Amino acid sequence: MLSVRAYVPADEARWDAVVAQSRNGTFLHRRAYMDYHSHRYVDASLMVEDDGEPVAVLPANREGDSVASHAGLTYGGLVASRGLRAEATLEAFERIGEHYRGEGIRRFVYKPVPHVFHAAAAEEDLYALHRLGASLVRRDLSSxxxxxxxxxxxxxxxxxxxxxxxxxxxxxxxxxxxxxxxxxxxxxxxxxxxxxxxxxxxxxxxxxxxxxxxxxxxxxxxxxxxxxxxxxxxxxxxxxxxxxxxxxxxxxxxxxxxxxxxxxxxxxxxxxxxxxxxxxxxxxxxxxxxxxxxxxxxxxxxxxxxxxxx
Structure with a gap:
C-alpha cells in the first residue's frame, strides 16, 4: 500500500534520486532548480512511498485552498519511478487527493510533463486524472x-x-x-x-x-x-x-x-x-x-x- 507525506528539506537527496531514475523527470524537477525561487512559493510537494521507499515525487506549491504542480515550473506532474505501474499510479493519486483534502485544499491544478520530455512512456497520470474526474482546462501549443x-x-x-x-x-x-x-x-x-x-x-x-x-x-x-x-x-x-x-x-x-x-x-x-x-x-x-x-x-x-x- 502506498503512502503520501509532505516533502521536507532533509528529503532532498532521496527526491533527486527518484528524479534521476524516473521515466519523466528532468532537471527542472531537481530541488536545486525548484528551490532557487522557493521564497516566492509556499511549497506543497509530496513524497509517494511504498513501504518507506520513495517511488514518485510531486513538485507542488500552495496558494490559499489551491495547489498547483507547479506554478513556478513550465511543467510539474507526478515524477514516476520506472517501477510505478498503472494501478499503483491510480492509488497514488487517490492518496494525494486524500492528503490535500486533509490539508484543506479544494482545487488541484496539474501540469503534466509533455511526452517529448519523457525518457520512457509515462502517461499513467493522465489516465488517473481522467478516472478521478479531472478536467482539461488549458492547452498551449509548442513547436x-x-x-x-x-x-x-x-x-x-x-x-x-x-x-x-x-x-x-x-x-x-x-x-x-x-x-x-x-x-x-x-x-x-x-x-x-x-x-x-x-x-x-x-x-x-x-x-x-x-x-x-x-x-x-x-x-x-x-x-x-x-x-x-x-x-x-x-x-x-x-x-x-x-x-x-x-x-x-x-x-x-x-x-x-x-x-x-x-x-x-x-x-x-x-x-x-x-x-x-x-x-x-x-x-x-x-x-x-x-x-x-x-x-x-x-x-x-x-x-x-x-x-x-x-
Missing part, C-alpha cells in the same frame, strides 16, 4: 522538431542562414549571462514583457547545472548579434530563451545559430523544442511566432493543464 530526421527548412530560412554566413557570423558558447540577458530584456521590452529569470538567477542555475544550461551566441567579431539559452535534457533539447539584436535580425544571425544547433551540436537528439507560441492561457495563437518555428520544420506538441476539484 518541436526531430534533428535526427533532418527536417526541411523553408526557403526564407535558408536564405537568412546564407546571408548570415556571408556576413561572417560565427557561433560560440557564452561564458557570461549578463550581455545576453541585457539583449533579451531589450527585445522583450518592445513587447511589454520581461525575462522570467534575472541575470543572477540564470547565472545561479547554470552554476548548479553547468552541462545542461548552455548559452550559445552568434557574434560578428566582438559584437553579440543573437543568443539562445538551451536547456539540455538529454533526449530533448529546449530553447529556454532566444534573442537577436536589430543588426542580428538584419543579417540572419539567429537563423544561423539555430541551424547550427539543430544540424550540428544537437543533430543526434530525438527532439528539439522551441517552446510555446500561445497567449491568453492558450486561447490565442501567435501566428508570427509559430510560423518562425515551423520555418525550421517544427510541428505541434501540446502542453496541457488539468483541474481536479477535490
Amino acid at each position: 518541436v522538431l526531430s534533428p535526427r530526421e533532418r527536417p526541411a527548412m523553408n526557403t526564407m530560412r535558408r536564405r537568412a542562414i546564407a546571408r548570415a554566413r556571408a556576413a561572417g557570423v560565427a557561433m560560440r558558447v557564452g561564458t557570461d549571462m549578463a550581455p545576453f540577458h541585457a539583449l533579451l530584456a531589450s527585445v522583450l521590452e518592445r513587447h511589454g514583457a520581461v525575462p522570467t529569470h534575472s541575470t543572477a538567477e540564470l547565472t545561479l542555475l547554470r552554476s548548479h547545472f553547468p552541462g545542461q544550461i548552455v548559452l550559445h551566441e552568434a557574434h560578428r567579431g566582438d559584437e553579440l548579434l543573437a543568443g539562445v539559452v538551451v536547456y539540455d535534457f538529454g533526449h530533448t533539447v529546449h530553447t529556454q530563451y532566444l534573442a537577436a539584436s536589430a543588426a542580428g535580425r538584419a543579417c540572419g544571425a539567429l537563423s544561423l545559430l539555430l541551424a547550427e544547433l539543430v544540424g550540428g551540436v544537437y543533430a543526434q537528439r530525438p527532439h528539439f523544442s522551441f517552446g510555446i507560441s500561445t497567449e491568453d492561457e492558450g486561447r490565442v495563437l501567435n501566428p508570427g511566432l509559430v510560423a518562425q518555428k515551423e520555418s525550421f520544420g517544427a510541428r505541434a506538441v501540446v502542453h496541457d493543464r488539468y483541474e481536479w476539484v477535490l
